[in-house]
Amino acid sequence: MNPHHHLDPSTLLSYAAGALTVEMAIVAATHLETCPHCRARVEEAECIGGQLIEHQQPGPGAPDEARRAVLREAMLRGLDDEPVAVSPPPRVAPYEADDRLPAPLHPYFGTSYRALKWRWMAPGVHCIRAAGTPTGTLLMLKIGPGRSMPVHSHGGTELTQILRGAYHDALGHFAPGDVADLDSDVEHQPVTVPGVACICVSALDAPLRFPGWLAQRLQPLFKL
Template identity: 60%
Template sequence: MSPRHHLDPATVLGFAAGSLGPEMSVVASAHMESCGHCRQQLRLAERIGGLLLDQQACPVPGKDTQAALRQAMVDKLDRIPAPRGEQGLPMVGASSARDDVDRLPTALQPHFGSSYRSLKWNWMAPGVHCIRAPGLPSLIMMKIAPGKSLPMHSHGNSELTQILQGAYDDALGHFAPGDAADLGEDVEHQPVTTPGVACICVCALDAPLVFRGWIARKLQKVLNL
């Protein structure tokens, strides 16, 4: 699994700082289990955070303080050796997930259980089923039938989606297993699932979706999306 769509740098920084909401953190963790690129970015963000704390403790005097801080961080990062044997390797638990196609990513198991076969889907709309995580209603796992076109929509704020099985296409490209769709309120799209296999994904919302069609807007009140 080699993801082509990754977490936004702001999401990685928020994850490193512990400032993401719980739903977003779960989905980000699920993505990082299969994405060596985003794990590497996380390590970099954590180091930068540590360097910023060091610089706050030892401020640099003078008018060019900000430039000096940036250069000091670059110099220190250049001297930090790259992690050995980590790039491209899964985190603990991801290798077993690859060996067992029925096993959910480790980050999702406390909220949805350990396997796909044990999931108890609830009907949402024709061809669309979902499960809301207990205690985290904005953390939603969805199963969308093959060849299904979802309503055109944008986002009240942010949406973070991790593709688990199947795939979909929209104006942003092709999203396959391992890919993350890290979307802001400026994105409007209409996912269409690819033929053959149902698309299963997990998503986190920090604001309701914004639907263009009036029928979808009516259903939104019932579906609580």
């Protein structure tokens, strides 16, 4: 598996620093399981961060917030440079191997696709909400083939990892292993490809925004 859509550098940096919310970190870890490119960038961020903490600390009088801002900016610049040569160990791609869900999802959704207990959400759309996540929304979606989702933007950040099937939108084609790392500037309308349902896992830290009146009316029911 060779994903074409990756985590944003700022997301990778936050993951390496342990600064993502639980829900975002779960989706990021799911992507990292099968993406050697992003695993290498996380290792770069950890390496750069260690060097910066050791060699580029601001003066002792600088406030903590300013110190963190300087370190973060320098780390992002480092991630924009040529990647460090890293040879991460090979991983088994869980998306296309038997019935196994990716390991980071096991505590929240179980280990098996066949054992998932989907709940109807809308015609052709089913979901499962993870219980016990503390700061935002974590859910799995199963969207029937050839379905158009409502046009929407995001009140905050959304991370969506494709597990099975695929969809396309204005940002491109998203297939198994790809991640959509979206912020409040993005408005899109995912359309699933024909032939097979699209299964994905998403983390949201704020409600979606729907321009259409019908979707707005239904939003409290869907709790998205």
